[in-house]
Amino acid sequence: MQILTKYKVALIQNAVFETKQKILEGVAASIRDCVQKECKVIFLGEFFNTIFETNQLKKNAEDFSDKNNRETYELMKQLSEEFQIMIIGGLPEVADGKLFNAALAFNDGKLVGQYRKCHLFDVDIPGGITHFESNTFGSGNDYCIFDSQYGRYGLGICYDIRFPIYSQVMRDQGCQVLSFPSAFNQTTGPLHWELLNRSRALDNQVYVASAQAARYYSDDPDYYQTWGHSIITDPMGRVLATCESDPAVLIQEINLSLVDQVRKNIPTSVQKRTDLYQVSKGIK
């Protein structure tokens, strides 16, 4: 496969509304706009097709095996085919009566990546946030790594970014770009979100592209308040572009030769003292 070294990507921090149709109309319009600006890869957030609230998550979940219940899946596929681009984004999935926090990647109309979040966000921070994702969702049990003309990509979702070994395994498998569709929160977001993205980019010498949907303001405590601040970071750990919590689109160029250059200049991966430690066992 011929690899395109330099190309433009877009992170879409889309607005969310009460109806999925309205959300998807907005996302489709933004994607068309990004295509006009010559973007080849589009990153969307975790649960980008819904407001982040349990009933809405359930209502907007899709069964990927059922053509009549996968509106978001079909839209991603169709736009990816029509514009010959890659689209990566997260949405709730329902399969065999169970819910999963999923992400999909379509390239030129083909499904190239399908992922279920492996590390579920179960935390209790007194005075901050209490959230038990595993009360609603089942967890995935596998990595998602795929090749494209844009390089080798690895996928995780949100909380997965906190587990350095997880990213390291994907980098050891040759990934040049990692993407974490996300929905951080207002407690941990300010301190940890940028730091985690920069850390995973730097310690794996990869691009990290993490989009989030925009914050949906509500006084109802059942409505999770997302942090937004979609972000793309380069293999030196530099933030290339980021934003606030409201709807935004970030457009940025990726240059895969920078991945090779950083790995050559600072060759940590070949300097690892695996005789002293066994950090990663690789994919089981």
Ligand SMILES: NC(=O)CCC(=O)C(=O)O
């Ligand atoms: N949706 C998530 O996984 C949220 C993760 C998060 O906010 C964190 O602090 O970690």
